Amino acid sequence: MSDLEHTPSPFVAGLPIGAELPLPPVAEWDIFPFEGDLRVRPLDRPVLPEPPRHGEDGPENCDQCNRADQEFLWTDEHWRLTGLREPSGLPAVVLLMPRGHHDLADLPAGRAAELGPMLQRVERALHALGGIARVHVDKLGDGAAHLHLWFSARPEGMLQLRGSYLSTWDDILPPIPVADWQANGRVIAAAMAAEGGTAHV
Ligand SMILES: [Zn+2]
Known part of the structure; x- marks a missing residue:
């Protein structure tokens, strides 16, 4: 260059x-x-x-491509949904990604057509927790090349958490108890699996 x-x-x-x-x-x-x-x-x-971002050199060195389905909350033939590695301050923060090593701009047409319905489906799954006012959806992509969309659940009534600082509040707030975090993951996985695919928790 x-x-x-x-x-x-x-x-x-x-x-x-x-x-x-x-x-x-x-x-x-x-x-x-x-x-x-x-x-x-x-x-x-x-x-x-x-x-280079993580995984920029291809799927061989991509952490997401190398993860087993059992490490995810839910998977199907083309998509996988994961939680974070440990609890954070919000009731739920999950990431949706295609099974294949694609970014948004090079997502195959079939996957791109599925993405809209998948966004709706994950949002509904987070609302299955109850007490969630809004689900924020973010596509950032600065850290990793494998497309991953963030879904963050804002608790009902917490108006200070509205808007673009929700992810900052997620870091500020004390992590929710591990048992709650695991239970929330099970609710989300079950809600996803109710429309197809496999829950792993
Ligand atoms: Zn990958």
């Missing part, structure tokens, strides 16, 4: 690298998890080329 291809894009060229930036208005909102004397972290210089 030539140096030319490592030149920052115009999107980066105009960023205030290293400058002091004011707190955004959202810092005053109820949903903002922090208070007190805060400062914005200065932006670092761009890193180009970016380091």
Whole structure:
């Protein structure tokens, strides 16, 4: 790759690298998890080329491809649903991924057609817990090349947890008890399996 291809894009060229930036208005909102004397972290210089994401070199070295179905909450022929490795602060955080080593842009047409119904299905499975006001769905993809969609359950009534800081609150809140976390996983897996596939917990 030539140096030319490592030149920052115009999107980066105009960023205030290293400058002091004011707190955004959202810092005053109820949903903002922090208070007190805060400062914005200065932006670092761009890193180009970016380091490869996990699994970028193919399925052989991909943790998700190498996991057995039994390690997931639920699987079927084309899709797998996993919980996190340990409890976190929310009632449920699960990840949906295709069985094959694809990212969103190269998802085969058949899988892409299934994705909409799968999104609905996982959201319904999290609502099966009861007491869930909203299920957030995120596709980030900065860490791993194997497509994975995050589903996070916001407890009913917790208005401060609304919006884009839900995943931050998930880190802040004390982890739920292991027994509750396991029970929630069983409810979600059973709800998924009720429409096909296999629950593994
Ligand atoms: Zn993979």
